[in-house]
Amino acid sequence: MSWEHERQQLLETMLRLDHLGMVSGSSGNASIRLNVAKEEQPLYLITPAGISYDRITANQMVVINRDSQATGNADLTPSSEALLHIAVYDSRPDVSAIVHTHSVYASVQAVKAEAIPPIIDEMIVYIGGQIEVSDYGLPGSADLARNSVDALGDRRAAIIRNHGMFAVADTLHEALRVAELVERVAEIYVHAKISGNVVRVPDHAIAAERVLYLERTGLSEG
Numbered sequence: 001m002s003w004e005h006e007r008q009q010l011l012e013t014m015l016r017l018d019h020l021g022m023v024s025g026s027s028g029n030a031s032i033r034l035n036v037a038k039e040e041q042p043l044y045l046i047t048p049a050g051i052s053y054d055r056i057t058a059n060q061m062v063v064i065n066r067d068s069q070a071t072g073n074a075d076l077t078p079s080s081e082a083l084l085h086i087a088v089y090d091s092r093p094d095v096s097a098i099v100h101t102h103s104v105y106a107s108v109q110a111v112k113a114e115a116i117p118p119i120i121d122e123m124i125v126y127i128g129g130q131i132e133v134s135d136y137g138l139p140g141s142a143d144l145a146r147n148s149v150d151a152l153g154d155r156r157a158a159i160i161r162n163h164g165m166f167a168v169a170d171t172l173h174e175a176l177r178v179a180e181l182v183e184r185v186a187e188i189y190v191h192a193k194i195s196g197n198v199v200r201v202p203d204h205a206i207a208a209e210r211v212l213y214l215e216r217t218g219l220s221e222g
């Protein structure tokens, strides 16, 4: 079985998300952009569809090509959100890993179709600023993929309307950390709104923290 290390990383990521209660059953998914030679077609390793996280194994992770077709074991079906993953990789060369969850507080914002404003310094430095909500798209559809890419922009996370959220980074470990941060910020925002006034990070701090974010990610403004 090839891509042994990447398979193990994906398995550990899903077990961690399951442990945190950020996915349940077989919901949610994750992927890695595989390191292939420049002249080869791009390949990605993604979690399988319909296999519960209490019995998933590293061998069940699926290698797919840019058409979201499985290239190896034909018994395995890639995640139904493969189109979302490929659309993000196509639009963001800086991204090499994606984590998609149905975590509760991010989903509260998905149901309210309400973006999370910059309320915590950390979210600007690590996520890039406000967490936007995508327009609606049916699960697994090209619409959902396109709308999610639009909501992501140059940031590292977005909320998928009436559905959940996703986080991106250059490594799977970092994408997982960003996903955990999104959920924590969403929890803080939901509680802050219920209890009263919400105060945003001041504009001058947002500007300074955006510079740090762009340096961290190697992205540039504009």
Ligand SMILES: [Zn+2]
Pocket (backbone or CB within 6 Å): 027, 028, 081, 100, 101, 102, 163, 164
């Ligand atoms: Zn989903």
